[in-house]
Amino acid sequence: MIELVNVSKTFSDGHRALSNINIKIDNGEFVFLVGPSGAGKSTLIKLLLKETEADQGKILINDKDVTRLKRKEIPFLRRSIGVVFQDFRLLQEKTVYENVAFAMEVIEAPAKDIRRQVPIVLSLVGLSKKSNLYPSQLSGGEQQRVSLARAMVNGPSILIADEPTGNLDPDTSWEIMKSINEINRRGTTILMATHAKEIVNAMKKRVIAIEEGTIARDDMKGGYGI
Numbered sequence: 001m002i003e004l005v006n007v008s009k010t011f012s013d014g015h016r017a018l019s020n021i022n023i024k025i026d027n028g029e030f031v032f033l034v035g036p037s038g039a040g041k042s043t044l045i046k047l048l049l050k051e052t053e054a055d056q057g058k059i060l061i062n063d064k065d066v067t068r069l070k071r072k073e074i075p076f077l078r079r080s081i082g083v084v085f086q087d088f089r090l091l092q093e094k095t096v097y098e099n100v101a102f103a104m105e106v107i108e109a110p111a112k113d114i115r116r117q118v119p120i121v122l123s124l125v126g127l128s129k130k131s132n133l134y135p136s137q138l139s140g141g142e143q144q145r146v147s148l149a150r151a152m153v154n155g156p157s158i159l160i161a162d163e164p165t166g167n168l169d170p171d172t173s174w175e176i177m178k179s180i181n182e183i184n185r186r187g188t189t190i191l192m193a194t195h196a197k198e199i200v201n202a203m204k205k206r207v208i209a210i211e212e213g214t215i216a217r218d219d220m221k222g223g224y225g226i
C-alpha cells in the first residue's frame, strides 16, 4: 500500500516541485504516472524511496510513515520496493546472474537462497539462457529485463518503474510491459512513470496525471491524455 497525504516538496532553490499531493494505491494495483517533463513524477518517486525529503505531509508505504523513518530503517524500506530506471543501471563487469545475485548479497541473504532465487527471477523475465553473459552482450530490452529481475529478486511488494521503456523501441517496449504485467499479475503493486502514450492508452490501467506539481487527473482505466 502506498499513501501520500497532503505531500509538498520545495527544493532548496525555492522551486515547488509538488503541492499538496493526495494519492492512495492499494496492494496489487497497476498505476501509470504521467505528465509533462518537469511535472514532478521523478520527485514523487524519490520521495517514496526516501532519496529526498518532503517538507510537508505523510507518506505511508505498507502502513509505515516513510517521512519518520530513521536512517537505519531505510534499507528495510528499499527492500520492500523494487526499482527500475530508463538507463538500466547494471554493473558492466558482472554477468547477468551476478548482477541479480548482487542485490541479494548486499542484504546478506544466505548463499542457498541466492542460488534458489536468482534462476527463478531470470526465468520469470525469460533470461535463463543468458545468465552467463555480460550487459554489453545484451540488447537494450534484455538489459532492462535483467534490471527487472534484479528489482524483483528480494520479493518486494511494490515495483516502481521510472520510464522503463524510455530507451527502447516500440516492440521491445511491449516485451518489457509484458514482463511488468506478469509481475503485477503475480501480486506486486506497480507504479510506472512514463511518456509512452500508446502503452498507457492500450493497457487501460489507473492513470494519475501530474501537472506543475499537482494532480490533474486520477482515472481508473484511464488514458494518457493530450
Ligand SMILES: Nc1ncnc2c1ncn2[C@@H]1O[C@H](COP(=O)(O)OP(=O)(O)OP(=O)(O)O)[C@@H](O)[C@H]1O
Pocket (backbone or CB within 6 Å): 011, 012, 013, 015, 016, 017, 035, 036, 037, 038, 039, 040, 041, 042, 043, 044
Ligand atoms: N534537486 C533539485 N533542485 C531544484 N529543482 C529540482 C531538483 N530536482 C528536480 N527539480 C525541479 O522540479 C521539477 C520536477 O522535476 P521532476 O524530475 O520530478 O520532473 P518529471 O515529471 O520527472 O520530469 P521528466 O518527465 O522530464 O522526467 C522540475 O522543474 C525540476 O527542474
